[in-house]
Amino acid sequence: MSFHVIRRSDTQPQPWKNGMGTTREIARFPTDAGNDDFLWRVSVAEVNSAAPFSTFPGIDRQIVLLEGDGFTMTLDGAREHALVVPFEPFAFSGEARVEVTMAGGATQDFNLMIRRAWGRxxxxxxxxxxxxxxxxxxxxxxxxxxxxxxxxxxxxxxxxxxxxxxxxxxxxxxxxxxxxxxxx
Known part of the structure; x- marks a missing residue:
């Protein structure tokens, strides 16, 4: 097996940073970095309730609906985005307070996080x-x-x-x- 391949079965669910959901981290760089010092991170999250997203100061985020009916994101109590079309990325700031309103049942979402001071x-x-x-x-x-x-x-x-x-x-x-x- 190649070290370049990451099978879904090799990733384990772990709690969100705020403890209100679960995610499967696929990769991060550097590999030994923690939540406060990674340069980039990729994960697949399960969203199955209207729990708020974790905040990540200094991080630019992109989210992509993989499965499910999606949800509407309310960012900082004002701006809304309906994440209901699969495979269409949506970018937002990790500092944003994000509340969700589910459009239906549980979803799976692909996430890319980039440390803003490092890159894009x-x-x-x-x-x-x-x-x-x-x-x-x-x-x-x-x-x-x-x-x-x-x-x-x-x-x-x-x-x-x-x-x-x-x-x-x-x-x-x-x-x-x-x-x-x-x-x-």
């Missing part, structure tokens, strides 16, 4: 089947749906890959999320 990042959804070269700033590829073939083996939904510069093959009907991070 974004999440891109890729749906075009065929061979692709990773963007040089891609730190993680997450299989949201379908199958991806890499030099390190086949990946299924819920698996992730820490890419080197080798190409990957996206199967027809598959969707991957590319987490991009680069220093300022």
């Amino acid at each position: 990042g974004e999440v891109r959804a890729l749906t075009q089947a065929g061979s692709h070269e990773p963007d040089p700033s891609c730190v993680l590829l997450y299989v949201a749906r379908g199958t991806v073939t890499t030099i390190d083996g086949d990946l299924q939904a819920g698996d992730a890959w820490l890419p080197d510069r080798s190409p990957f093959e996206l199967a027809e009907g598959s969707i991957v999320l590319l987490a991009l991070a680069q220093p300022n």
Whole structure:
């Protein structure tokens, strides 16, 4: 097994920073960093109630609906965003106080966090089947749906890959999320 492949079964649920939900951390950099000193972090959260999000001062966040009906986010008591369309990233500040109103049942959400003083990042959804070269700033590829073939083996939904510069093959009907991070 390659150290570049992270299987969903290898990630364990852990409580949110505020203890009001659960997340499965996929990767962070540096790998030995804590919640207060990572440069970037990728996770998949379960949102199953109207619990507030944890705050992360100094962090820029992107969230992407993976499964479920989604929810409406109220940021700092004023601005609202309906996170109801799967695979469309939404960026917000880690300092924001975020309350949610569920649109239906539980959801799964992909999250990228970047330490603002270090750099910038974004999440891109890729749906075009065929061979692709990773963007040089891609730190993680997450299989949201379908199958991806890499030099390190086949990946299924819920698996992730820490890419080197080798190409990957996206199967027809598959969707991957590319987490991009680069220093300022």
